[in-house]
Amino acid sequence: MIQHIVNISGGKDSTACYLLALQRGVPFRAVMADTGNEHPVTIEYAERLAERTGGPQVEIYRADFSERMAKKRAYIAAHWPAKGVPQAVVDRAIAVLQPTGIPFLDLCLWKGRFPSRRAQFCTEFLKSEPIGKQVIDPARRAGPVVQWLGVRRAESLARRNAPMWQTVRTPGLHAMRFYRPLINWSAENVFGYAAAHGLDPNPLYLQGMGRVGCFPCINASKGEIRAIALRFPEAIDRIAEWEAICAESSKRGCGTFFAADVTPEGAALAKQISRIEDREARNAASATTQWPTARQVADWARTDRGGRQFNLLDAAFAEDEALSCSSQYGLCE
Ligand code: SF4
Incomplete structure (x- = not known):
């Protein structure tokens, strides 16, 4: 049947x-x-x-990523010191690589990074x-x-x-x-x-949400991030917390949730780095670059198009807007 x-x-x-x-x-x-x-x-x-x-x-x-995380802890203990990773970084990564029961966070801890559009x-x-x-x-x-x-x-x-x-x-x-x-x-x-x-x-x-999957999704548009930042700031706080935890488990001590080039500043940095011809130098530059964090992306999302001028009207009407309907599907029309 x-x-x-x-x-x-x-x-x-x-x-x-x-x-x-x-x-x-x-x-x-x-x-x-x-x-x-x-x-x-x-x-x-x-x-x-x-x-x-x-x-x-x-x-x-x-x-459930428990088994995979256990294998990764064993791998880090066995291989990172031989790769020249300082013992303090190794110990910190092993300590933080424990299952939290939150699948999204555990996946990122196991992978040592957040997913992206390309990955x-x-x-x-x-x-x-x-x-x-x-x-x-x-x-x-x-x-x-x-x-x-x-x-x-x-x-x-x-x-x-x-x-x-x-x-x-x-x-x-x-x-x-x-x-x-x-x-x-x-x-x-x-x-x-x-x-x-x-x-x-x-x-x-x-x-005001256009889609209701992950909250936010790594592919969220500026408008969606803006709506979340205005109405559900706790969601941005949670992602910021995850960024801090994932940074502890990463060899390079970094990790950002949204795409590196989502903000104009991030896009300019990405362009600059992509021009570096030598692959190792390019990777090193990328590893030491401060990519936009979730809080910085949320701040940018609340600005006008160029992203440099904070939208005072938004700030002034944020409270009103949080109470009104701005469904992208015109549900109240
Ligand atoms: S909704 Fe977005 S963040 Fe969630 S699993 Fe799908 S692509 Fe990934």
Whole structure:
């Protein structure tokens, strides 16, 4: 018998997928990966989908990096001193490389860095792998699987050619098909569909968030970072804390959450360093450069376009704005 599994993120698209599966009457499981970097409202929204709709309870899974971190501690103890890393740095890294139970932070501690646009390992290790190992593979051992994904072509250029159906075959496992039933839907269709079922969207959309995955996502736009910095400054404080912890576990003593070139200053530094021809000198320059921290990026996000002039109007109206609706989907229009 085919097993239907709906992937939930707590966002509008996966919620519409869940409702669609419910409406079609197929028995299904709903699964979500908690990265430890979602807003609690998003987790609660997913957890309450069942009672709000009469559908299945969303099963929440988390990645566990304990074993990998233990191996890394052993590696650091055995190899860093031989590479000339001062013993104090070695001891500090081993001391801080202990599982915190927060998958996102543990992943960054294990990797010794934050993910980036070019090395977006967060999606693989925090979402695909835990759901794959804990749900999909066991299900595929029992029979064929259809994974429902809330992906729309209109979402991004990268998804403009995404197929509705895709088959994956793996030796020793039953076939799996990805199913993207919303592939041709617009954001309006998605919100409208949920509204027609009497289901309110994740409340974060009503507070100016364009997406409600990681909070923030490493790829967050200036507007999203700005909205988070204004309305949820504690989220920026948490990332700043993670940056400090990760710096302790890194050989170079540095680590920033957002892309190095996200601010104009960071972009200028990145350009300057990219001009250094010798690879080792380039790496050394990059390692000693003070890249923009989460707090600096949040400050920049609250400025006007050039990023140098602090937006006094923003500051003056921040309190008002925090109470008003600036949903990017026009939900109150
Ligand atoms: S939402 Fe962003 S930060 Fe979170 S796993 Fe996906 S790409 Fe990484």
